[in-house]
Amino acid sequence: MAVITSPHTSIEIPDLSLYDLLFGSLSDEDAARTALVQGETGRAVSYGALKQQVDHFAGALSARGIGSGSVVALQAPNLPEFVTAFHGILRSGATATTVNSLYTASEVARQLRASGATMMITVSALAQNAVVGAEEAGFSTERIIMLDEDGIHPSLLTLLGEEHEAPDPQIDPAEHVAVLPYSSGTTGVPKGVMLTHRNLVANTLQLEGLLPVDPGAPIQAVLPMFHIYGLTVLMNFGLHRRAEIVTMAKFDLSEFLRIIQDHQIRVSFIAPPIAVALAKHPMVDDYDTDSLISMLCGAAPLDESTASAVSRRLGADLRQGFGMTELSPVSHLAPYGDDRNPLGSIGPAVANVECRVVDPATGEDVELPQEGESAPGEMWTRGPLVMKGYLNNEEATFATITEDGWLRTGDIVTYNTGGWFTAVDRLKEAPGRAGGGAAGA
Template identity: 55%
Template sequence: MVRSPYPDVEIPDVSIHEFLFGDLDESRLDAIALVDGMSGATTTYRQLLGQIDLFAGALAARGVGVGTTVAVLCPNVPAFATVFHGILRAGATATTINSLYTAEEIANQLSDAGATWLVTVSPLLAGAQAAAERLGIDADHVIVLDGAEGHPSLPQLLGEGHGAPDVSFDPATHIAVLPYSSGTTGRPKGVMLTHRNLIANVSQCRSTISLADDDRVLAVLPFFHIYGMTVLLNFALRQRAALVTMPKFDLVEFLRVVQEHRTSWVFIAPPIAVALAKHPLIDQYDLSAIKVIFSGAAPLDGSLASAVANRLGCVVCQGYGMTETSPVTHAIPYDRPEIDRSSVGMLLANTEARLLAEDGTDVEIPPEGVSDPGELLIRGPQVMKGYLNRPDATAEMLDAEGWLHTGDVATATHEGVFRIVDRLKELIKYKGYQVAPAVLEAVLLEHPSIADAAVIGAPDEDGQEVPRAYVVVQPGAELDADAVMAHVAAHVAPHEKVRQVVFIDAIPKSASGKILRKDLRARA
């Protein structure tokens, strides 16, 4: 077993609202909390707190409170913070929905989560309304933030002037949020995260991620995803930084917002790192305000991290986590340049880990060098309460001793530095050898003519599994399959060679940046 090298931090027994805002200093009230990256409009901490209380009061006046689940279908706009924290302030549970979901997918989540209210915006209203009608949710329970006929709007609710209610619940057991797991390896499940889970993870991040109150943080990662929810909506606000919101990723807008608003911390997923390392547009913008780029949600290769750091003159860090761990369990500290950038760093405070070999025994951590790979198990206060209404799935994920089985394969050093090799189900078995797709993807991305790549196992003419690479070629570049295979072969062991190459316009990915291997397998 490996324990965090950091001393344990205290986890207060309060609500997430009290934890985030209860000790907000008077001197910070008029500091900027949120900036609309599109319009430049600002919201101070004083204004945000007032809006949260008023929204919570309006919900409470309509009977929303402990026991109510409110769904949020909304892109990253400043009002999201008001709505999200207003729901939690009222004692209700928030379930956040992917903005790209179809009406059917929205309805499925609403039904599974037991949501009786839905908050959205007019551009997403068609799908939201269709889903609500399917489930019998009345129009007056569908709040459209920017207004739509027949629905309550945010200005209307705030204008009613209801104060925040007095609510009582146990922070250790009360479900604050119900995000849904990505579904890349099965049907999405509601992840029950308590107020204590969220508070624990923010407290743990504070000892490792050195975000300060004079930082401006780019919020392009979706708030509906646990990464954006915890690290941006919760952690960044707890650190009293300013959040600069973007409703979706567009490279030109991303670069404009970073340049115009001088964002110092940029939290990303690896696909954005690929663009920052390789796209010619980067050189046309002043990105000198960036101090730290922090990547998560999928593995970031060390050479790609170095390419971004060298091009932008900033520090690039990486972390690891899961929806089921609120999400952060590992991070590379900002002030530890000697740590391998292809690693996910060290365990956060209050966190323990084990590596399990295929035979179920613990992998030994050697006194020098790197351990053998094993499935990563996590235990700590950030680990979920369980899956909503899925005791079977919960039992598969969480054992009797509180260890969460991540399904990810990792290695560790005696210094406590972890590296994710791949997911158990994604490992390719080539003639009995294990081949990790992430390793091959990192090699592929080193080729100057390759803009993006993904690797899966696919059958050959004999029906045996071989590594197949899906490759996106840089605009204007010429590349053939033989050149791709030769490039990989020059950098890996013989059993790891790419045996098939398919050229593709874009690699399918989730909103959080994970490669959708199931979509690629469907094409195989």
């Protein structure tokens, strides 16, 4: 067995809930910092206010019978309220199942039934599908919570105004499912991915030192937080680092560039379609993007020429990573400022992660050369970021995770003895990735 270990120093994963990691040690200085800014309006929320909102929302959910063993659905665009709702759900001891904002009513209803959700949290702009889907799944008016006001359903402000104390759920971080996103893979059959508090805590800490996200630094959150990439890398890691997270409800190039300019964004997280626009659209030259020092592209592969063009045009260090919903999601990342990793590569594995490159035809490990690049093979990954399994689907779980803990990613990679991996293809009928791309972080 040819096991490739991470070049990064191993880290200790604390036995904490995600809430305790992100909010348990909030200092007075950090409480006064700005946590979230709605990019479109400039409305801001401090870390101290966010923590209080999370606690009160958790208390309101608890008063409505939500707690350990409950599943609460959350379907909303990137807004400060999304963060309050998500972490309030987890603070109550419940599991959050995040729902794609583009889902039809029938798709919403299907996920609610499959996940066992008993409450739906959404916004009025998505009501046509969210509310109809929830009602189709049997939810009463009182079990549908609006993050804004629609005059029909209970609102976030109403729940926060009740000022209930947060409960103190006793959970095992290694076993308790924090979030239940759904991954379709190539089969078109959505599967609930059980990610524990330990999975999310581990992956948040595994990003330390790889991205220039510092306390008070404005970072741009346009990629959806209902997706595991946005949820872990933008939201949770941003909060952990005490950054200023500037949200965007949807992508619009002029608004994207204006927010970089007006909010002095230092780090932006993008996907390949945004990279292509940044590389080619003349509008880019109309905005001041000098504050931007780093961009991370994930969710699908980005070719080296486009990556180079974006980096040159914006004067920002652009890197790629690899991830899957089943990996919480980031298993590989080309570190900021490390020129040893080619722009087209997904970099080395993050700390505490082991990898193998396996020939899909033989099941044997690909021979690793003494110099240069290996033959291609399927990447297998092992570490504290690997999901607990698929909800109510032992067959799919056993097909994806081996008895000794290796997760078969379904992505074909090569390994270079310089220390980096490159994603080159995709196996058919393989588990879902974070966003559907071989280089998806």
